[in-house]
Amino acid sequence: MSQSGEFCPRCGDPVEEREEPLPGTPRERDAVLCDACYFEDFDLVDAPERIEVMVCAHCGAVYRGKRWVDVGAKDYTDVAIDEVQAALGVHVKAQEVSWAVEPEQVDQNTIRMHCRFNGIVRDTFLEEEAVVPVHISRQTCKQCGRKAGGYWASLVQVRGTDRTPTPEEDARAVEIAEDIIADREEAGDRNAFITETQETDEGVNIKLSTNQLGQAVSSRITRELGGSVENYPTLVTEDGDGNEVYRVTYAIRLPKFTQGxxxxxxxxxxxxxxxxxxxxxxxxxxxxxxxxxxxxxxxxxxxxxxxxxxxxxxxxxxxxxxxxxxxxxxxxxxxxxxxxxxxxxxxxxxxxxxxxxxxxxxxxxxxxxxxxx
Structure with missing residues (x-):
């Protein structure tokens, strides 16, 4: 490059001529520095000294922001790589940046991530290394805590009209509930789960995590097996905002007669x-x-x-x-x-x-x- 005619204010050396910013665009403060002085304080990557990842010990979900997220990772190394990638900051002036990571399992709860980066800044190829320890903290997510505590919000009761439901009808009712839960989980709904299924002399009982699930399950059961459904809400408490919280029983009555x-x-x-x-x-x-x-x-x-x-x-x-x-x-x-x-x-x-x-x-x-x- 040709000389710009300016001198570095730090060392006094001539500064190479660079492309002027567009009119109205503020000039970068360090643009007046020569390359040697510029790169003295330049960091290609901003890496944290340590990362702590909160993982549910039961379902493997990761706590991000203010909520638990199902990440679908095969093991905690995958989780650590994703968290490091999200925490790293690459300098905005760097171009053609690439990076690689080599995990080192230190112990059951610690993974040391050896990261190598390269990129181009001021037409100069730069390389940088960083070591980021990732600590895995095992907790219990809200969903698993509710499951373990037997939490439920709706109860679906499958009964017959002047008869007892057949074993096939009871089994199909449970299968319908499981299918709906699977669909909700696939869509990312972490609040959807079956708390308990119970066989009784009168028919099967299905406890579910939300009232919406109870409504969806009972509607699909009657749509497929016939019959009718009545719902009976019961006030159980108030939430932190003073809203009334209800548990709802969905009482299904299958038809008196059935196929066969x-x-x-x-x-x-x-x-x-x-x-x-x-x-x-x-x-x-x-x-x-x-x-x-x-x-x-x-x-x-x-x-x-x-x-x-x-x-x-x-x-x-x-x-x-x-x-x-x-x-x-x-x-x-x-x-x-x-x-x-x-x-x-x-x-x-x-x-x-x-x-x-x-x-x-x-x-x-x-x-x-x-x-x-």
Whole structure:
């Protein structure tokens, strides 16, 4: 570079000519110094003497700012590297900066980070090293503390109408809650968790961390399994701002009848109905004809009816003969007498065996592929 005609105010040496700042832009105070004097006080990197990282010993979350953050680190070395990177400051005049770090595990709670940096300042290539000790402090985050303390804000109770929920219904209710929690956690919600699931003689109880979760879980359960839900809030305390804090019980009542039940409708001579769905309003198949059945809107999912049994109660028996398109002769599975019964559309005349249900309504063919919940 050519000489600017100016002299360094510190050592008196000539100063090389540099690009003038744009009009209106203040001139850097150290711009008048020569390179030797400039670099005497120049620090490429501003590194802290020590970094302390607070990590939850249970879930691995890191405390940053004023909140716990799930960082997804494989181990504490990854956490230490991220914290060092966030704490380092590189001089604004440095260009083409690159850095590398070599962690040294000193003990269980201390990682010494050997950092090497390089960059270009005043067309000069600079290198600098820094050693930053990182201390890992193990604590318990608010979420894990609440879990350990059994904290809950909402209770979802799964019950049946005039019956006990099936094990499959209880299991599915818990699975729905777990799916919702997983979705919330993936979205970064650290306040979403299941405190406890409890099996009772009447059905499953699910305790959840927030009222919003209780509402979401109960809504999805009734949407999938049918039934209705009522909520019952209970005032438990006030928060620091004087706001009332409630615990809410979401009481679910599953439909009286469910998939796989075989029912006899009151004041109806169309024959028993195999229930295929109880969501919205009850739907099923007539065992005498194979025709589709659907309850009236005002009857909903629980029309007046009596339960005769379920598809699991059906027994396999022998087909004696197919009499015509409306009747078939089978062996009574109890007395082994040949009996003529209704032939529904789903009956396969080529099959030598058939499933039948014997009840107070008589003997009826049951679809071989019928499923119960």
């Amino acid at each position: 039940d075989i029912i006899e409708l009151d004041d109806d001579d169309g024959g028993p109905v195999l229930v295929t769905s109880a969501r919205g309003n009850l739907k099923g198949t007539r065992l005498t004809t194979g025709e589709h059945y659907e309850s009236r809107f005002e009857e909903g999912e629980t029309p007046p009816a009596t339960k005769l049994g379920t598809v699991d109660d059906a027994e396999e028996t022998t087909v004696v003969t197919v009499e015509d398109e409306h009747a078939v002769q089978v062996l009574d599975p109890e007395t082994f007498e040949a009996k003529t019964i209704a032939r529904p559309d789903f009956f396969d005349p080529d099959e030598p065996m058939v499933n039948v249900l014997k009840s107070r309504a008589g003997l009826h063919v049951v679809p071989s592929d019928a499923e119960s919940r």
